[in-house]
Amino acid sequence: MLSLGCDPGSRAEIVATSSVIPRAREWRRSRYRGCNVEDLRTWRRERESALRSARKLQQLTSKRLLHEDTLTEEEQARTDIEPAASFSKEEITQLLKNIQKGGEERATSLHLLRRGLRVRETQQKFIRLEGSMRVLISLFTSNLPDLQMDAAHCLHELSHSSDPNVAEACLPATSYLLTYLSGHSIPLIELCLYTLGNLVVEMKAVKKQLIPQGIIPILASCIRSPHVVVQEGVGYVLSQLLQSREAQAEIVPLILDSTLPQDMLRLVCSKLEEGIGAAVEFAWGLHYIICSQVNNSLLISQGTVPSLVQLLVELASVLSATSTEGLELLLCPVVRCVANLLAEDGAVVGQLVVDEEGLLRALFVCIQYFLVKHPFIVQECLWLINNLTADSTESCSILLNLDLLPTLLKLLSSHHMVNLLILTVLCNVAAKGAVYCQTLYKKAVLPPLVSILALSDTEVVGQILELLHLLFLHCPEAATDFADQRGEQALQQHHSTLQLQERVRALIQVVRDPGSLSLH
């Protein structure tokens, strides 16, 4: 956790002295340097659109490229601004010959090859040359450290390729990649991990080679490394493995059989002042495991919910005091994990969440903080709030007593999912009975409902109608007040919508005659 003890004083001291939560590695794409802002925004929108399409097809995969630290400033700037040209087949052949010959030219040629392999066309030509991969793997497995690292970087570049044939050419190296994970060279281990993380996107390779080669036990051992960069690399491999469509059948059972889940949880909740990179990766990995529903009871029994809830509370407590760059990448999967585990059959909120008030406060802090920057956090927090309030009267009471209702009502806007979730939460509260309905009414829930009745979103309007029904059922004066606020006219707008007709008619009848609604 951020503070080792629970003493608020010590936490404040830590917050005051560490204003930035670091990441072990910066993954920001370097190629944008030198480009104008509009181009960046266009490219990013294109990427978003492509990712959304891929997600719909259940083909959402990405790879990471470990940027080298060894380039000088000048080399880095030149690399980013000037796109590298593709090598010809003859040039690549010559480089390979130089590499095989040995001597001084070998290192230079390998370095040139490494730079050249950043270009897709060069990658494609390289893998097609007979013996090229064998030479590369020979260097990778040699006992010449500098050449070994350069060769490892070459393999890594190939693994990152979007051309599946290029990545597939790396598969003969998997036994060696895994072997080196048991070594002690941190730079090499890190590079092997990210190379493997890119290769495991192909589930065929995972099933055919990596699982028989013992990748899961090796990762279970690697995760215990004290080195943060290794931890983050292991997290990356796991998140890539677990994200696959076939993970539920092929990967999750193996992982649940190992010690990995407990180590993953430990690292999600570990000292964040050392960096959140590893925590982010393992949180996403846990999220995929929980989504698969292979054995969530096991995870619940291992104390996953209380640990993650405590983490959420601590993260929210430092949000405003620290630089939160990238923190949403940790909050998001953690919120999802808790929400999905609370939705498990047999899960009881009161047993799993000891401090419902602390959690609700934390969620509202996150909602307000990320409302503008990352609105997706808002809807996911609201989802968790729904899962808290659905069955728990205590959560509903807290929501009302802590005066969180105005914040909720202010969030009602034109965003479909947000509106739907807020209204569902309000319905959860109203469904708890008369006292709750009366409190909602007294806290002025009606006016914003009347305003958003004008929306044409059928699903949202339907949820408003459900809420109005509950309010009028337990609080007849609300119906009268609703009428005074021209609520009936607002209802009439939807009388011809098929999915809403019956409920609109029923409510109009109640509004006209509040006493007509029978109470159970």
Add this chain to the structure above:
Amino acid sequence: MAASPFLFRPARLRCPAQHPLLEDGDVHRHLSLQGWLEEEEEEEEEGRKARAPLPQPPASSSSSLASFEHHYEALERHLCASCRRPFPSAHLLDLHLLEWHDSLFQLMAQRGCAYRCLVESCPGRFKGAQERKDHMVSVHHYPPDFRFNWPLECKSSAKGKNPPPGESSVPMDLIVEEPRVQVPADAMEVDPREGTAESALPPRTKSASSCHPEQPPERPSSRYRLVLCPSRGSRDLLFSMDAGLSVLLMAASAWKGLSPLSASTESLFFGAVGGRGQDLCCVALGAPLCQSFIGKGVRLPPPNGQAAASVSSPPVLTSTCFRCAQASEA
């Protein structure tokens, strides 16, 4: 009475991986993975600094430290003290020490399945290296020429020029520069001094392998001189015999039951022989130490840290067969 059209019931919501509610968050995660994650104000900031390179960590300190660390870990961490061969992991080093340098291992291997799988998490045990290799290929889908699987029994020819039959050949060998004299040439590598591909293993027969679990490195010349010298003070070389290393090792073991105590590419030292203060060692022909037997004083590698024995006057080389020497000593 008509059923109520109001059907809402509070319910906890489960969102599987593909749920629409999770789409925005997933997209954000992948933008991050691909390095596209930017805040608007940071994009503007970067736009202002378009031509200025971003501050880099001091390349010299972090990269040189990482490089040093890698050098150390690659060459020193899992290094066999006997044959100076580096291994990528503790598990492979342990197996190597067991199979190559443990004199009891061959006995164990003869009695049962003593060879362990190279995959650490695999509990497999095998009677021989070939069986293990078959398992590695068929079950773990390892390449048949996996670099870190050096069998004790080498099926190569006497000169070790060709890989064992049935294995995929290496169409392109790499010339490896040895960082230290003691680092042996690897099975897939070419010694730049000799220019011919050779196995790191000396040619061994089955009987030789049963006597000699240790596998000292062999110089490309593959000719050694087995010498018996007085440990202290005496002038003469008692006998010498030139042959390939494996033959001499067999001879030393058969004659005196000795295995090498220490080894390098230059020499192997067997230790004291009998009660007469005599040392037995193998020296590579052409090595400086061997040269010293011919015209100069001889200095033997000290056993176990003891002071090196030396002979003040040039020894006389003999060509007495070790069997005759045994007879003459008796």
